[in-house]
Amino acid sequence: MEAKDGSVIDFEHVWNHVRCLTNSNACDEEIVPAEMKIFIKNTLQDHFSSEVKAYLVEKHREEKSQIDNGKQTIAPNLSDDELFEEVPIFWAKIMNRGAKVYEIPSTCKSHSDESSPHSPRFPRSTNDGDLVEIRFDAEKFDQFANKWKKDYGNTGEVLKRAKIWKKNKDDIEKENKKNRGYTLVENFFTDLDDDEKAKHTMKAHFVTDVIEGIKEGLPPRRNLTKPPRNTRTKRETLPETWYEGAVEDWRWYGLVPPVKDQRECNSCFSFAPMATIEVPLNWASNSGASNVLSEQDGLDCAGAGDCEGGGYMHKIYQYSMSAGNADSSLYPYTESDGTCQTQITRRNLIKDYKRLTTVQQMEDAIYWNGPITGAIRVPNSLHSAGTGIFYPDQTTCDATVTNGHTMAIVGYGTENGIDYWIIRNSWGPDWAEGGYFRMRKGVDNCGIETRGVYVPVMI
Numbered sequence: 001m002e003a004k005d006g007s008v009i010d011f012e013h014v015w016n017h018v019r020c021l022t023n024s025n026a027c028d029e030e031i032v033p034a035e036m037k038i039f040i041k042n043t044l045q046d047h048f049s050s051e052v053k054a055y056l057v058e059k060h061r062e063e064k065s066q067i068d069n070g071k072q073t074i075a076p077n078l079s080d081d082e083l084f085e086e087v088p089i090f091w092a093k094i095m096n097r098g099a100k101v102y103e104i105p106s107t108c109k110s111h112s113d114e115s116s117p118h119s120p121r122f123p124r125s126t127n128d129g130d131l132v133e134i135r136f137d138a139e140k141f142d143q144f145a146n147k148w149k150k151d152y153g154n155t156g157e158v159l160k161r162a163k164i165w166k167k168n169k170d171d172i173e174k175e176n177k178k179n180r181g182y183t184l185v186e187n188f189f190t191d192l193d194d195d196e197k198a199k200h201t202m203k204a205h206f207v208t209d210v211i212e213g214i215k216e217g218l219p220p221r222r223n224l225t226k227p228p229r230n231t232r233t234k235r236e237t238l239p240e241t242w243y244e245g246a247v248e249d250w251r252w253y254g255l256v257p258p259v260k261d262q263r264e265c266n267s268c269f270s271f272a273p274m275a276t277i278e279v280p281l282n283w284a285s286n287s288g289a290s291n292v293l294s295e296q297d298g299l300d301c302a303g304a305g306d307c308e309g310g311g312y313m314h315k316i317y318q319y320s321m322s323a324g325n326a327d328s329s330l331y332p333y334t335e336s337d338g339t340c341q342t343q344i345t346r347r348n349l350i351k352d353y354k355r356l357t358t359v360q361q362m363e364d365a366i367y368w369n370g371p372i373t374g375a376i377r378v379p380n381s382l383h384s385a386g387t388g389i390f391y392p393d394q395t396t397c398d399a400t401v402t403n404g405h406t407m408a409i410v411g412y413g414t415e416n417g418i419d420y421w422i423i424r425n426s427w428g429p430d431w432a433e434g435g436y437f438r439m440r441k442g443v444d445n446c447g448i449e450t451r452g453v454y455v456p457v458m459i
Contacts (some may be wrong), residue, residue: 202310
């Protein structure tokens with residue numbers, strides 16, 4: 001076979017380069033000339049020429065026969081096309097002959113598509129339950145994909161996600177060995193790369209920009225009696241999130257709506273302010289957690305920002321003061337930027353908002369008025385937050401970090417002499433502890449006490 005420049009292509013070079021593409025630790029890249037790699041890459045992108053394809057399929061048959069002592073695990077009626085589709089994923093086992101071959105369930109809903117009644121998580125061929133090989137802790141990766149209902153669709157995507165998952169798992173284990181008082185865990189972020197995780201935060205300048213003209217200080221204390229604390233058992237009330245040593249936790253009173261999920265939209269700047277308005281609204285109306293406000297309203301209409309980069313919380317409050325707030329049922333969240341729906345009914349709920357500048361002001365505002373907002377520069381470890389009091393190495397969330405995030409602070413307390421804030425995030429109830437976690441208090445942890453700390457003044 002000849003390249004465009006007339007040079008002869010050695011099939012063994014092609015085969016070895018495919019091995020290197022799928023497992024760089026088990027190939028001899030040195031024997032492949034540089035110009036050959038360029039040709040092979042172009043050939044790969046063109047789905048291989050018929051000669052190369054035939055050669056790879058034959059090598060696939062030979063290797064599989066050798067590994068399985070002559071017993072084929074691929075259905076004998078598979079065509080060359082179907083065998084060829086298995087070449088990259090099959091190399092994962094060729095390069096790691098001790099890996100276990102196991103059956104992949106072929107039906108599972110996607111984490112992001114709850115309405116889908118049937119979504120293949122792994123690639124499907126002519127037979128359900130085809131054997132697929134993965135070299136990265138295969139069984140554990142399969143358990144992860146099952147638990148989080150991942151939909152990968154093809155063998156190339158499986159390998160890509162398995163590699164990212166393994167790297168993130170290694171980072172989690174490395175961080176946990178530092179014994180910093182919290183534990184990171186595997187979750188739905190674990191097979192996402194840094195760029196994909198960033199879709200759930202926003203650009204850091206939105207939380208670090210100095211905004212002039214905002215009034216500072218505490219709002220007037222609300223002249224209302226708090227509802228009785230929920231006295232049911234921990235498991236009946238707040239599974240896994242009833243914190244020891246809490247001084248105040250607005251979830252105690254049944255006024256906080258369920259945790260929401262902003263998904264792949266940089267809209268945290270709308271979610272955090274809505275949480276600080278919903279709770280005092282529910283408190284005043286004595287209606288439990290029935291009032292749930294629209295983040296989409298702020299996203300579409302406030303001129304505060306968008307899904308692609310993020311936005312400013314103070315502009316959400318300003319919009320709420322001038323236009324009011326729509327209920328979520330009337331203006332539901334779409335995970336995307338939209339056109340402002342001016343015809344939606346809105347209620348005037350706040351008359352002002354204040355910036356809080358000290359830890360004492362933050363405590364007082366939470367105790368007497370309700371949840372407040374806070375903002376941070378995002379350390380990569382945040383996506384894997386689990387139990388304990390989160391306090392990462394502050395160099396991982398310093399001025400060099402490009403991603404920011406806003407959240408609501410719903411309470412505070414002290415455990416074993418360590419002060420903490422109780423944080424309500426907007427990454428859904430499957431993140432951390434039911435969508436909540438604790439951050440160390442009094443040390444400006446990742447900027448939580450100096451960035452975007454606001455409280456609304458209710459009408």
